[in-house]
Amino acid sequence: MTYRRALGGLGLALMALGGVLLLGQPEPWRIALWLAGAVVLHDGLIAPLVLAVAALTAAAGLRPTGAPRAALIVAGSLTAIALPPLLRPGAPANPTVLPLDYARNWLLAMAAIALVTGAYLGIRALLRRRA
Structure with missing residues (x-):
């Protein structure tokens, strides 16, 4: 449990550092837009494609x-x-x-x-x- 809290605290500290560095950029909205695009690309395209390939291989009896x-x-x-x-x-x-x-x-x-x-x-x- 101690390791989990330490890792959680480290993660929060790194997120805060990332936020500070982001806000220190000349145009932080462009970076935020790029990061949002990465999330949309992953959740809207990559994850469904991976699930489709997994479903097709399972349907074909392949694992x-x-x-x-x-x-x-x-x-x-x-x-x-x-x-x-x-x-x-x-x-x-x-x-x-x-x-x-x-x-x-x-x-x-x-x-x-x-x-x-x-x-x-x-x-x-x-x-x-x-x-």
Whole structure:
């Protein structure tokens, strides 16, 4: 119980620090709007998509555990990070800001995640058959 209170107090102190730092910014409403957008994005899009994938896999009789679940978490996190450049294609005002082909690189990262996960599952199945 003491740890819980200590962690709760630490959390409240960090929230207060965040509020003070937020109010010290030149335009705090922009940051607050961005944070509100993140909550809306999570609760309105990401969480329903995760629940839909879980429902579809359960309906198909699949239960992703271990490596498949980790791959889905990594792919989802990487997609969330890559969304701003993916949703705003085109040449930016400053050409040094986003000089890479984000759509291609995102697809390559998704393919790498799928290949590594598939290889891991294949090797694990092979080792189980031998044992």
